[in-house]
Amino acid sequence: MSASEFSKRLIAWQKTAGRQGLPWQNTSDPYRVWLSEIMLQQTQVATVIPYYQRFLERFPTLADLAAAPVEEVMPLWAGLGYYARARNLHKCAQAVVAQHGGEFPRDAALIAELPGIGRSTANAIASFCFGTQTPILDGNVKRVFARCFGIEGFPGTRAVEQEMWALAETLMPARNTGTYTQAQMDLGATVCTRGKPLCARCPLADMCVAYRDGRTQELPVARPKKAVPERESFFLLMRSPQGILLEQRPPSGIWGSLLCLPELPVGSDAASYAREHYGVVAQQWHEQTALRHTFTHFHLTLRPLLADVTLLPQAAESNVRWLNASEFEAAALPTPIRTLLAMSHG
Ligand code: SF4
Numbered sequence: 573m574s575a576s577e578f579s580k581r582l583i584a585w586q587k588t589a590g591r592q593g594l595p596w597q598n599t600s601d602p603y604r605v606w607l608s609e610i611m612l613q614q615t616q617v618a619t620v621i622p623y624y625q626r627f628l629e630r631f632p633t634l635a636d637l638a639a640a641p642v643e644e645v646m647p648l649w650a651g652l653g654y655y656a657r658a659r660n661l662h663k664c665a666q667a668v669v670a671q672h673g674g675e676f677p678r679d680a681a682l683i684a685e686l687p688g689i690g691r692s693t694a695n696a697i698a699s700f701c702f703g704t705q706t707p708i709l710d711g712n713v714k715r716v717f718a719r720c721f722g723i724e725g726f727p728g729t730r731a732v733e734q735e736m737w738a739l740a741e742t743l744m745p746a747r748n749t750g751t752y753t754q755a756q757m758d759l760g761a762t763v764c765t766r767g768k769p770l771c772a773r774c775p776l777a778d779m780c781v782a783y784r785d786g787r788t789q790e791l792p793v794a795r796p797k798k799a800v801p802e803r804e805s806f807f808l809l810m811r812s813p814q815g816i817l818l819e820q821r822p823p824s825g826i827w828g829s830l831l832c833l834p835e836l837p838v839g840s841d842a843a844s845y846a847r848e849h850y851g852v853v854a855q856q857w858h859e860q861t862a863l864r865h866t867f868t869h870f871h872l873t874l875r876p877l878l879a880d881v882t883l884l885p886q887a888a889e890s891n892v893r894w895l896n897a898s899e900f901e902a903a904a905l906p907t908p909i910r911t912l913l914a915m916s917h918g
Pocket of ligand 1: 765780
């Protein structure tokens with residue numbers, strides 16, 4: 573099958589069977605397309621939709637986002653995970669204002685230089701918004717390519733990725749670029765799915781190597797396994813009549829800039845640490861049910877220590893806040909911390 577046949581089939585399929593009416597479709601506003609692309613990285617469509625809508629209600633334009641302090645952005649991202657995306661989103665909006673007069677550049681190579689935007693996302697924005705002939709290569713496309721063309725090797729390796737980029741360039745049509753880009757995303761998300769692809773409904777079935785050879789479960793080749801480290805940490809649940817003490821994390825590292833229960837440094841004693849850093853005296857510490865959370869590169873067991881505390885007259889650190897249960901919902905809290913708080917309120 574020729575390159576033009578590949579794109580022709582996908583474009584035709586998109587028009588009849590692709591996803592229609594998603595809130596970020598039918599717009600060529602780069603701000604909206606970019607926001608959806610960043611939110612959709614690592615996150616399902618159904619989860620993204622309400623976040624996307626809330627975000628746009630608060631920041632209807634790129635200029636609104638750029639002008640806001642990052643502390644106002646984080647609560648709108650809390651629960652979506654991968655928080656570096658939100659910090660980069662904010663930095664990117666400011667860079668577009670500072671370097672490009674508030675308008676996204678039309679050249680995909682320039683878009684790719686902005687914070688938090690990789691080559692595939694830049695190409696998607698350019699093809700959707702400016703009709704450029706710039707192909708994408710996200711996880712969905714890699715899966716379709718690996719299966720359809722029988723590409724061996726883990727797609728995360730440089731050599732396989734380069735081979736796929738070359739293929740993506742060859743297959744990219746000159747016209748209907750946005751529809752083709754959307755078709756690739758939709759085929760990977762709804763038909764050529766990771767677990768059980770629906771080959772009988774696939775417009776590429778008669779040319780697909782994996783389907784022909786019964787290898788859809790083997791391709792794409794999985795990431796070579798390596799042991800994921802286990803870590804554990806104690807988190808202090810300090811309760812006073814003013815609520816629970818929460819502390820803003822430093823901007824880098826896990827949960828950067830989000831509000832969090834204080835994490836007890838390894839080897840520290842909870843009572844002295846609480847007194848020294850937060851100006852509180854604890855009655856007695858009670859260990860609560862632990863929670864295990866999986867990050868990309870490690871598992872973390874969160875061990876909460878609960879205590880009723882009284883405040884000493886000296887000032888606590890400035891990056892702490894006392895929140896009561898009714899304020900948890902609107903606060904920028906990472907999901908596992910939200911869960912711990914919910915568990916502690918029974
Ligand atoms: Fe994926 Fe099956 Fe289509 Fe091949 S035929 S591209 S495995 S859905």
